Amino acid sequence: MTMRNEINAVDLAFVVDTTGSMGGLIQAAQDQMITMLGEVTRAANINLWLGMVEYRDHPPQDQMVYKVYPFTADMQEAQKNIRCLKVEGGGDEPEAVLDGITAACRELAWWKHSCRLIILVGDAPPHGTGRHGDAFPQGCPCGETIESVTRLAEEQRITVHALGLTDSVMDAFGAISHLTGGKFFSAKQGNEAIQQIAAILKAEFADIELDRRVLDAWRAHPDIALDNLAEQAQCTRYAASSSMVRLLSRDLIEVPIVS
Amino acid sequence: MTQTNEHDIRVQILNSFLTTPHRKIDELAPLHAEALARDPLFYGHLAPWYFQKGEVRDHRTLFVAHLATSEHSEFREAAWVLLQGLAPYEVARVLDHAKRVIGKAPRSLKSSIAHYLETREQNPRQFDGAAMRARGDLKHLYASLRLKPGPRAQAILFDEQPPADSPLAALKKLAQAESAEQQAEIIVANKIPYTTAVGALKHITPALLVALINAMSPQEVINNMASLKKRGALEHPEVKALIEAKLTEAKTDKRVSTMKAKKAAEVAQLDAETERKLTEITDQRVADKVEIKRPTALFVDKSGSMTQAIEVAKQLAALVSAVTTADFRVYAFDTAAFEIKAKVPQGKRPTLSDWESAFKFIKADGGTSIGVALAKMAKERIYVEQIVLVTDEGENTAPLFRDAWTEYAKEMQVAPSVIIVKVGGSYPPFEKGLQERGIEVIAYEFKGDQYALPNVLPLLALPSKSELVDIIMGYELPHRPQEATGVHA
Numbered sequence: 177m178t179m180r181n182e183i184n185a186v187d188l189a190f191v192v193d194t195t196g197s198m199g200g201l202i203q204a205a206q207d208q209m210i211t212m213l214g215e216v217t218r219a220a221n222i223n224l225w226l227g228m229v230e231y232r233d234h235p236p237q238d239q240m241v242y243k244v245y246p247f248t249a250d251m252q253e254a255q256k257n258i259r260c261l262k263v264e265g266g267g268d269e270p271e272a273v274l275d276g277i278t279a280a281c282r283e284l285a286w287w288k289h290s291c292r293l294i295i296l297v298g299d300a301p302p303h304g305t306g307r308h309g310d311a312f313p314q315g316c317p318c319g320e321t322i323e324s325v326t327r328l329a330e331e332q333r334i335t336v337h338a339l340g341l342t343d344s345v346m347d348a349f350g351a352i353s354h355l356t357g358g359k360f361f362s363a364k365q366g367n368e369a370i371q372q373i374a375a376i377l378k379a380e381f382a383d384i385e386l387d388r389r390v391l392d393a394w395r396a397h398p399d400i401a402l403d404n405l406a407e408q409a410q411c412t413r414y415a416a417s418s419s420m421v422r423l424l425s426r427d428l429i430e431v432p433i434v435s
Numbered sequence: 436m437t438q439t440n441e442h443d444i445r446v447q448i449l450n451s452f453l454t455t456p457h458r459k460i461d462e463l464a465p466l467h468a469e470a471l472a473r474d475p476l477f478y479g480h481l482a483p484w485y486f487q488k489g490e491v492r493d494h495r496t497l498f499v500a501h502l503a504t505s506e507h508s509e510f511r512e513a514a515w516v517l518l519q520g521l522a523p524y525e526v527a528r529v530l531d532h533a534k535r536v537i538g539k540a541p542r543s544l545k546s547s548i549a550h551y552l553e554t555r556e557q558n559p560r561q562f563d564g565a566a567m568r569a570r571g572d573l574k575h576l577y578a579s580l581r582l583k584p585g586p587r588a589q590a591i592l593f594d595e596q597p598p599a600d601s602p603l604a605a606l607k608k609l610a611q612a613e614s615a616e617q618q619a620e621i622i623v624a625n626k627i628p629y630t631t632a633v634g635a636l637k638h639i640t641p642a643l644l645v646a647l648i649n650a651m652s653p654q655e656v657i658n659n660m661a662s663l664k665k666r667g668a669l670e671h672p673e674v675k676a677l678i679e680a681k682l683t684e685a686k687t688d689k690r691v692s693t694m695k696a697k698k699a700a701e702v703a704q705l706d707a708e709t710e711r712k713l714t715e716i717t718d719q720r721v722a723d724k725v726e727i728k729r730p731t732a733l734f735v736d737k738s739g740s741m742t743q744a745i746e747v748a749k750q751l752a753a754l755v756s757a758v759t760t761a762d763f764r765v766y767a768f769d770t771a772a773f774e775i776k777a778k779v780p781q782g783k784r785p786t787l788s789d790w791e792s793a794f795k796f797i798k799a800d801g802g803t804s805i806g807v808a809l810a811k812m813a814k815e816r817i818y819v820e821q822i823v824l825v826t827d828e829g830e831n832t833a834p835l836f837r838d839a840w841t842e843y844a845k846e847m848q849v850a851p852s853v854i855i856v857k858v859g860g861s862y863p864p865f866e867k868g869l870q871e872r873g874i875e876v877i878a879y880e881f882k883g884d885q886y887a888l889p890n891v892l893p894l895l896a897l898p899s900k901s902e903l904v905d906i907i908m909g910y911e912l913p914h915r916p917q918e919a920t921g922v923h924a
Contacts, residue, residue: 323831327770327802330739330831354862355803355829357740402791417749417791421742424798431796 181223182428183388184381185290187247188216189227190258191276193298195238195266201341201363202263205297208339209258212295212370213251219374220381222291226254227284230261231276234303234317237267241318242279247286266300268311269344273302274320277336277352281328289426291381292334293358295373299341301348322348326355333425337361337376339369383419386411387428390419394429445477445904449877449894460493460528464536467497471505477908479510484910486517488893496525500532503544509912515547516913519554523569526551527576534579545580552576556585563601566591567631570603602627610635619646626650629659633666641671648677653685657713669709682712725896727759729820732812732851736826736858738769738803744858747881748825749794750888751856752777753787755823758892764817765793769801770832772808804832805865806839813843821895823854828865837868850874854895856881 190209198205217224228245232238245257277294286292301307302322304315315321320328329336337358338349350360361369386409393400393408400408406416423429448470471478482498489495499521503514518526526548533540552573555562566573566588574592577584590596597603605625609632612618619642622632629647633639639647644666648656656663656678668674733755735748745767752765756777765775777785777793785793805826812819830836844850852875855866861880869876879891894903 326829326831330769330802331800333739333800335740351862351864354827354860355831357738357827357829357859359860402788402795413788413791414746417794418742418746420795421745421798424796425739425742425800431798 182289183391184220184222184384185287186216186222186224186293186377187227187284187286187290188213188224188293188295189229189247189280189284191229191231191280191294191296191298192261193232193271193273193276193300194230194261194263195232195271195300196264197266197269197299198263198341201299202261204363205339205341206258206261208370209295209297210255212373213254213258215370215374216377217251219377221384222377222381223249224251225249225287225290226251227280228254228257229276229280229284231272231279232264233266233268233270233272234275234312237311238265238272240265241272242275244279244283247284268309269300270303270305270307270310270312271298271300272316272318273298273300273348273352274316274322274325275318277325278318278320278328281325281332281334286332286334289428291377291426292332293373293376294329294334294336296336296338296349296352297341298338298345298349301345305348307344322351322355326352329356337369337373339363383415383422386415387419387423390416391423391428394420394423398432441474444474445907448474448477448481449903449907460497460532461536463493463497464501464532467494467501468537471501475505475507475510477904479507479513479912480908480910482513482517483913484907486520487910489890491887491890492525495521496528497532499525500529500537503529503547504533504537504539504541511541511543512914513912515543515550516915518544518547519551521551523565523572523576527569527572530576530579548576548580549582552582552584552588556588559587559601562588563591563603564626567602567606568628606631606635615640615642619643622646622650629655629662633662639666641667641674644668644671644674645677648674648681651681653681656681657685657716660709660713675709679709679712682709682716685716725758725892727755727763727892727896728761730762730818731755731759731821731823731895732764732766732808732817732819733823734772734805734808734825735765735767735775735797736769736803736805736824737767737797737799737801738829739800741799741827741859743883744825744827745794745797745799747856747858747888749787749790751823751825751891752790752794753785754889754892755895756785756790758896762817762819764812764819765790766808766811767794767797768804768808770804770807771801772804772811802832803830804834805830805836806834807832809836809839809843810834813839813846816847818847818849819851820849821852821854823856823891823895825856825858827859828855828857828862829860830865835868836865837872837874840869840874841872852877854891855879856891 213226225247227247229242231242232240234241248254277296280294302316303310303312335358336353336356338353338360340346340349340360341363353360359372389409390405393405402413402416406413409416420429424431482502485494485498499514499518502510505511518529530540530548533544555565570592584592587598590598591601591603602625605621606627609618609621609627612621618636623646627650629651632647668678733748733752736744756763766772767775775793777789779785779789805824853869855876855878857878857880866876866878877894
């Protein structure tokens with residue numbers, strides 16, 4: 177793995193439903209993901225790594241539950257992976273959405289200091305959300321719930337934004353995205369989703385130079401007072417304090433162990 | 436309309452007034468139009484309450500514009516009176532907004548502006564000061580309403596022949612003065628405003644800066660901090676000392692806007708000492724405005740992605756601790772809760788900088804259990820009557836807040852009201868869940884404008900939302916004094 181720039185690293189993972197019902201939607205979804213990739217790369221001076229998880233369903237509904245595509249910095253390879261997604265199977269309407277997110281959280285190698293995002297793309301809700309004909313009405317066989325996967329994402333500092341391609345996912349995808357601090361977009365808002373995610377990244381990295389100065393000042397003197405930190409970083413206390421929270425949250429500044 | 440509905444609408448209107456874009460009156464206008472349409476009675480009382488308690492000047496401008504163009508004569512009457520307390524640039528904005536956005540400028544509005552101008556003309560010192568700061572706005576008011584100016588106004592505004600005793604004449608002299616000493620004398624003798632003087636001067640020496648700062652009000656010093664810094668005022672010890680003296684004055688100057696000091700610090704990127712002084716002004720000014728008498732807890736959501744909530748919480752903690760006379764606790768939570776304590780000597784109130792230090796190593800990570808802090812308080816038997824939640828409402832881990840609240844209410848024999856400051860989004864099922872348990876909830880949406888946060892304080896200072904609405908309803912629409920009812924020709 178090449179050395180990553182710690183300040184502006186972004187790990188982005190698409191978690192995509194590739195069951196048969198996506199047949200009429202996959203082309204548009206692929207186009208949106210690729211457009212989003214371009215927009216996100218252009219949105220700010222970021223060092224982007226892209227990963228992907230495609231999910232279908234548990235047996236007997238489908239033989240493939242999910243498949244993980246590791247993070248890559250090669251955007252051509254990433255685009256190729258997106259373009260190669262094929263849809264099939266799935267069985268009943270609800271799918272292994274929760275498995276897809278769990279796999280993304282647990283099996284992708286998220287970098288310690290990166291800004292972490294999942295974009296969930298699908299047309300069907302998870303199991304156990306009260307849909308008619310659900311083969312697993314008591315909940316997903318993986319044992320996860322919307323609450324548990326969103327907790328897992330939050331614990332890993334991952335924000336999930338969701339692009340719902342049908343109205344039936346609005347409640348479940350809305351909850352998943354909201355409970356991790358992300359946003360839900362309907363298919364009609366595809367362009368808005370792209371713009372908003374680009375805007376989120378722009379905001380996250382708007383103060384990149386300031387963050388760099390604060391980090392440098394902090395590393396030179398880890399016991400530095402906030403006043404002095406602000407002075408050395410040539411910013412206000414407020415700006416230094418905000419920057420500290422960003423850097424702390426991405427583990428770029430370690431919280432000292434108090435004995 | 437049932438009483439509950441009526442209250443809900445009024446609370447919604449109040450909530451909307453929390454988020455305030457600065458200098459974007461057009462974006463703010465629909466809020467006023469909607470509030471006036473939904474509950475004119477409440478809007479009419481809200482206006483005088485806001486004139487006394489509110490912080491954002493744009494709202495005052497809009498209250499006057501909307502009342503002035505209302506179909507209700509008592510509202511137009513109230514606007515007539517409220518307009519007299521505005522600055523000339525605000526009066527110009529009222530007129531423009533009424534004409535351009537609302538589409539009408541009734542006779543009572545014209546009469547109010549005519550009286551406004553006439554009153555200022557009667558006091559040459561006041562008129563000259565206004566003309567110096569807002570010449571264009573005054574000209575605009577006379578010209579748009581085709582009002583005949585008095586001789587002094589005519590000479591100053593339209594003939595460009597200011598009387599020899601006016602500061603505008605002094606400004607002409609200032610532009611022609613050859614030495615810095617002469618310039619300084621003219622500035623001091625005529626109290627020429629900073630922004631006006633710097634436009635007339637090519638080169639500004641430290642001696643001139645001293646003269647200029649001496650002529651400034653504390654608010655002007657704060658407003659022009661970035662410009663003063665650019666001109667080297669903070670590098671010169673004597674000039675810097677003068678600025679600091681003005682800032683000390685600002686602490687007790689009731690005309691100084693509560694959050695302007697903080698804004699100035701941010702914009703100007705000041706040194707730590709000057710910034711600390713500006714922060715002290717903010718804290719002092721806030722402390723003068725309200726008093727929170729009920730024991731209060733502030734819960735800060737520090738789960739993953741809540742970095743902004745942590746910043747908002749610091750501001751709120753400082754605002755609340757500056758004005759509370761009751762017990763005040765701050766907790767940060769993800770799936771666990773811990774108390775955050777600002778270290779200050781006994782008997783001293785923590786300031787924003789104390790809270791910044793206390794929050795220094797708080798980072799956003801982990802899942803979300805909004806109830807966990809309240810469960811901890813129940814266990815430790817800490818009594819509060821209101822809880823401020825700074826959160827996006829996305830709880831995914833037990834104890835859920837509604838369950839913890841029910842348990843707390845049972846254990847502590849109290850039903851704390853809940854004020855939600857929504858940061859980074861909202862999740863309607865959360866609030867619905869609270870309302871289903873009969874929990875009194877007021878929700879505010881924070882849209883990134885930290886300067887609107889002081890508007891939360893009057894609401895925290897009151898026992899309940901019903902009482903708040905009652906208090907606002909107790910503010911009477913102002914009436915003009917009998918002698919002012921004549922129409923200016």
